[in-house]
Amino acid sequence: MKTRKFTRREVIATTSAGALGTMINWPLTSFGAGSFAKEKLAINGGTKVHSGTWPSWPVWDQSAEKEIIEMLRTGRWWRGSGEHVEEFEKKYAELMGAKRCVATSSGTTALITALGVLGVDAGDEVLVSPYTFIATYNAIFAHKALPVFVDSDPETFLLNPKKIEARITERTSAILPVHIYGLPADMDSINAIAKNSNLKVVEDACQAWLSEYRGKRTGTLGDLGCFSFQNSKHLPAGEGGAIIGNDEDLMDHCHSAHNCGRPYGKMKAAPGYPLRGGNFRMQQSQALILLSQMKRIEKDNDVRLANALYLNKRLKEIPGIVPYKPADGATRAVYHLYPFRYIKEKFNNVPKEKFISALVAEGIPAGGGYNPQNNDGLFEEAFNSRGYKRLFSESRLKQWREENHLPGNDQLCSEAVTFYQSILLGSIKDMEDIVNAITKVYENRDSL
């Protein structure tokens, strides 16, 4: 089996399949050969397309173990007693092209800290994408603010900037766009609206380590950018997070807020401190794991990108399979999940869940993405709480419920199919198996 090797230059920032496809000699076979029509689907007892394994996650370099054991033996486990967290912050800021970084205990605590430092307060409203991990809105709830959904664009999987302005009220204080799956959101449009309406922008880049928008790293485009290093993420440390930014004063305040409100940097010379704050500090062991993981992320992302562009190119040839469309200005995606849309009408109306089961039976692990979480129980639970009833009028909550119809997001949730990021660390043969399995399911759709 041939394996491909890419230099960084070969996979330079592009999310369009065209450039890469012409640079590398793909073994391209065009769709329509009908090569699987006579085969039985694995779900019906036939032979699987992919019989091997898939890359597992996380992957680590054993040489890092020595440093962790050495640190354990010093007893200097928290950031205040050692140098590793600070070293990580410096290197992460450098990697992201930001001036500063504050490491946190998780992505959730990074979001909570960033929103608080930017002034999001009880009774405020924050505009947010509904197509995201639940932690995004929990960070808004942590401030006793109201998450207000801006509908998704099903083609890009991202918040639709055209739908933002209609949701702004006099209480809106921030926009929290999410670069979901590592696909960059249209930050120029979002920032322009924020500027016009005097809103702060926190980027939820918790799935977007090294994605690029107009050549700049996601997380550096709003007022503050937040990342997660939870075990499943591209840069894993079990748990962990970071805030990055270019404004020294804001970053001093982030450091303070994540460290019990103790003054930091220029704050030290000024009166009035400490402020309110929490303990959201990263531990030394997390930083050591991250310093080691940082050595592989760029190379891994190159492989994911090359494989994703290959899938984009091949999958769009299959009727009813629609790869995501990059948002305006997106120049590099990192694929925490690789997403496409399944149009069941082209598959003889086979439900998405059945299509996914058929793929899984062929040896291709696939998932269905996020559900329409805007209908989850936490919203009513919050709105019926004593605190929210004090902070928001009955008429405002009634209006929220009336506006809680997100046709773009509903369509996206019903059509999305995803592959987890480590699948994209596989070989070209693995990617061909994915294409072949979907082709096989398509050609045998009548038997499902």
Ligand SMILES: *Cc1c(COP(=O)(O)O)cnc(C)c1O
């Ligand atoms: C993982 C994630 C978070 C939260 O990060 P934790 O480190 O798990 O707290 C927030 N937003 C998104 C989009 C995520 O994927």
